[in-house]
Amino acid sequence: MIPELNLTTEHADAIYEMLVNLHARKSREESAMLNSKLVLVLSSYINDVEVLNKLFALVVAES
Amino acid sequence: MKAEQLRKFSYQRPSELDGKPAQPWPVAIVGAGPVGLCAAIDLALHGVKVTLLDEDDTVSPGSRAFCWAKRTLEILDRLGVADRVLQKGVTWNIGKVFHRDKLLYSFNLLAEPGHKMPAFVNLQQSYLEEYLVERAVELGVDLRWRNRVIGAKQGSTGVTLRVETPDGAYDLCSQYVLAADGAHSTTRRILGLSFEGKVYEDRFLITDIRMKADFPTERWFWFHPPFHSGQSALLHRQADDVWRIDLQLGVDADPEEERKPERVIPRLKAMLGEGTPFELEWVSIYAFQCRRLKRFRHNRIIFVGDSAHQVSPFGARGGNGGIQDADNLVWKLVLVLEAKASEDLLDSYDEERGLAADENILNSTRSTDFMTPKGYGSQLLRDAVLQLAHRFDFAQKMVNSGRLSGPTTLCGCGLQTPDVEPFKGKLVHGSPCIDAPVKLPTGEDSWLLSHLGRDFCLLVFADEERTELPEIARTVQEAQTLGISLQPLVVCNRMNASINRLDGLRIVCDPPGMARSRYDAQPGTAYLIRPDQHVAARWRQLQATSLMAALLRTVGTARVTPTPAGG
Numbered sequence: 001m002i003p004e005l006n007l008t009t010e011h012a013d014a015i016y017e018m019l020v021n022l023h024a025r026k027s028r029e030e031s032a033m034l035n036s037k038l039v040l041v042l043s044s045y046i047n048d049v050e051v052l053n054k055l056f057a058l059v060v061a062e063s
Numbered sequence: 064m065k066a067e068q069l070r071k072f073s074y075q076r077p078s079e080l081d082g083k084p085a086q087p088w089p090v091a092i093v094g095a096g097p098v099g100l101c102a103a104i105d106l107a108l109h110g111v112k113v114t115l116l117d118e119d120d121t122v123s124p125g126s127r128a129f130c131w132a133k134r135t136l137e138i139l140d141r142l143g144v145a146d147r148v149l150q151k152g153v154t155w156n157i158g159k160v161f162h163r164d165k166l167l168y169s170f171n172l173l174a175e176p177g178h179k180m181p182a183f184v185n186l187q188q189s190y191l192e193e194y195l196v197e198r199a200v201e202l203g204v205d206l207r208w209r210n211r212v213i214g215a216k217q218g219s220t221g222v223t224l225r226v227e228t229p230d231g232a233y234d235l236c237s238q239y240v241l242a243a244d245g246a247h248s249t250t251r252r253i254l255g256l257s258f259e260g261k262v263y264e265d266r267f268l269i270t271d272i273r274m275k276a277d278f279p280t281e282r283w284f285w286f287h288p289p290f291h292s293g294q295s296a297l298l299h300r301q302a303d304d305v306w307r308i309d310l311q312l313g314v315d316a317d318p319e320e321e322r323k324p325e326r327v328i329p330r331l332k333a334m335l336g337e338g339t340p341f342e343l344e345w346v347s348i349y350a351f352q353c354r355r356l357k358r359f360r361h362n363r364i365i366f367v368g369d370s371a372h373q374v375s376p377f378g379a380r381g382g383n384g385g386i387q388d389a390d391n392l393v394w395k396l397v398l399v400l401e402a403k404a405s406e407d408l409l410d411s412y413d414e415e416r417g418l419a420a421d422e423n424i425l426n427s428t429r430s431t432d433f434m435t436p437k438g439y440g441s442q443l444l445r446d447a448v449l450q451l452a453h454r455f456d457f458a459q460k461m462v463n464s465g466r467l468s469g470p471t472t473l474c475g476c477g478l479q480t481p482d483v484e485p486f487k488g489k490l491v492h493g494s495p496c497i498d499a500p501v502k503l504p505t506g507e508d509s510w511l512l513s514h515l516g517r518d519f520c521l522l523v524f525a526d527e528e529r530t531e532l533p534e535i536a537r538t539v540q541e542a543q544t545l546g547i548s549l550q551p552l553v554v555c556n557r558m559n560a561s562i563n564r565l566d567g568l569r570i571v572c573d574p575p576g577m578a579r580s581r582y583d584a585q586p587g588t589a590y591l592i593r594p595d596q597h598v599a600a601r602w603r604q605l606q607a608t609s610l611m612a613a614l615l616r617t618v619g620t621a622r623v624t625p626t627p628a629g630g
Contacts, residue, residue: 007457011431015446018463020432023440031440058455 001049002058066580069121070193074209077226079233085223088114088205090193090401091237091447093212093250097188098122098368098385100195105393107202110519111400114206114235118211118225122192125345126271126307128382129187130299131275134495135383136180137512137596138337138390144194145180151302152186159280160464162449164289168459168556169281172467177577178498179510181329183467185301187271188382211342215240215253215364222363230485236439238362245387246352248370254361260354260424263375266316267349267436269309270327274341276306285463286434286449291334295434295464297377298334305335305344308334309376351375351431353424359388360413367392372420374427377465384423387470394517394594398618403547408619411478426466435464470495473597480591480600480613488583496522496596499578501571502556511554511578514571515596518548519614521603524579525555526586534605535589536568541607555579593617 007015022038044055045050079085079484090106092099095117106113131139131148139145139554156173172182199206213232214225224235242250245348251258278429280300294312309328310319312481317617320326327346335341355372359365392412398404473479473493475627490497499511515522521542523535532553539551551568557581558572571580583592589605590598590614600613 003138004492005457007460008458012460013426013463013466014464016444017429018437019434019444020441021361023438023444026438031438031443034440035443056499059451 003054065069065187069189070123070196072120072149072179072196072206072208074120074229075207076230077210077228077233077235079235080230084137085236087236087238089237089292090239090241090396091116091222091235092116092241092246093224093226093370094108094234094242094368094370095119095192096243096245096368096385097128097191097382098194098389099241100192101138101142101192101386102105102241102243102367102389102393103199103204104144104202105398107199107204108142109393109397111397113204114207115199116224116235117213118209120208122196124187124189125187125269125347126190126301126305128379129185130306130379130382130467131184131186131191132379132383132470133178133180133182135242135468136184137138137495137498139179139223140513141517141596142195142198144198146193147180147194148184148186149264149492150190150620151190153280153300153302153457154181154184154283155300157279158284158464160284160462161285161288162452163285163287163365165453167286167449167452167462167577177500177511177575180498183379184394185299185307187301187305190302193629194219200400208367211330212244212249213255215250217364220290226520236398238363241389241392242366242367242370242377243389244370248366248371248375250364251356251366251370254364255572256354256356257363258354258373259354260430262354263351264314266312266314266318266321267309267331267351267376268312268316268321268327268346269307269342269349269376270343270346271301271307272304272331272343273303273305274335274339275304276335276339276341278306286462286464289332291330296334296583297464312509316348322346322348349376350608351427351435351534353428353431356563357419357425358413358575359420360409360414365392365396365409365412368521372424372598374423376430377430378423379465379468380423380427383468384419386555387419388412389414394620398547404618404620411476411619412495415471415473415476415478418473418476422471423468425426425564430465433461460475471480478593478599478617478619480609480616482601484603486601488581490598491580492598492600494589496598497581499573499581500575500579501554501573502558504570504572506558509571511571511619513595514552514569515592516550516552517594518550518595519547519617520590520592520593520604521551521555521610522582522590523551524588525553526581531587532568538607542610542614544612545614547614551612556585572603591617597629 092115159169211227221238222240283298285296295311297309359371368390436445479493591600599617
């Protein structure tokens, strides 16, 4: 089963804006490090190996 | 429209220059753009004498604002020009977003059935202005072309404007002044007010072209278009086979160079194909801005439209937001001029349209940040969203090619009375009313919004037997003792022969039940509706005391939340 990606329309713009603001005035290296840390924190919040495995597979298949 | 085809208006020497003593005007409006014209027409419809000054003598060149939203069309309908706009304009519902050469997704704005007005109509600003000028003239508005405001002095009873004309300068006195003089407002500069917010560096080329093309009547937006090296492009149809094209040029573009036809035409040929003949009508270069005045009311000078707030395009929030400013302000100004409300009521314009401006600026800033990413991190995020959007719904929701203008709900602002009984559905207190098809007692088809009138309206839903009507009539009579014009409108389920004999109340019928459902109405449900068609209060059972309290609150004599003072 593919995990559901439940972003709701009313939150889409606000979440995107938060992410953009996190990157404001960051160098390439700082932004890359920030992205890595975000992935680790969100993964730790999800804390489900099976779900994460499927989510990561979705992204890898995409690129 | 090409410059030489623009509708021109004739300057007339103001009588003030010949030393004729003039009475002060109740209202003078600076700027005959769509916002100033709408305000002038609305004031004239309320019987207020109004003069409208414009430094120029033509309608706006180029399309500028061209995409008119449903709520604006409803306002234009109340002002008496919507039919012409619908007839001349192009109605569209479908938007498509492309990434490189692939369609990412499409959206359909087609509103649910049962509304008089469509979701959006595209019509060049020049046409709208022409229709509004004709309507203003018909209503006796004093239009002064080539009258440029060069100074303003406020006193305790009014404003003295210094006005320059081809024949010299004169003073014009007015109790109130509406500054509708646009993004580069002279009035704002005269008052020395700062315009706070963000100005972006990205330059955009906008152009109107005339071409016979079989592109569908849809809004097409490209990220990384294959035909253009910039980050985005937009194609939108207008009236007369005129198309509006916006091309993002980036931060290094030279505005003077980029507006030259020898630079513009190759860009358009790359987009439209070598074989598509077209004629260039108008070209402009602009930068995105998201700014506003801290306060829109400065004592007796009140800012409306772009002079008060400016947003980036791609949301149609400039023109629509401005006309909604005028809609919000005029009835309040009329009540103040008639001494039926205190001047403090004008501060609610600041509160309510300030909220709308913030909402428009928020949406516009987000769209701008998506379309013109700044820095490595946000560019990566944007491109990741676009890549994922080919496969994932969630990413499509994040793709932002402009969030199109919708009306602001004034829920929580001081003039509205919060609900005390539960209501379901989309309407909340402070929402603009939702239209619905109705039938007149004569059997004729009509629309609910067409019957709300120019004053306060008490919309009451009656039961099958209409037993409550005599009581409603008494309640309305009692509320009318407050001296504020209140017109009842009763919605009945069905028509029958007795309907014309009902206590002198205006009646519409709602056989399909659409109005009942949209207003979550039961027999006896009543809505107090402001002259700008926003819900001020509503009840399951109407009582004279609560109606009168809500009415007083809406005209600002029983405010519960303090608002900042003007001045």
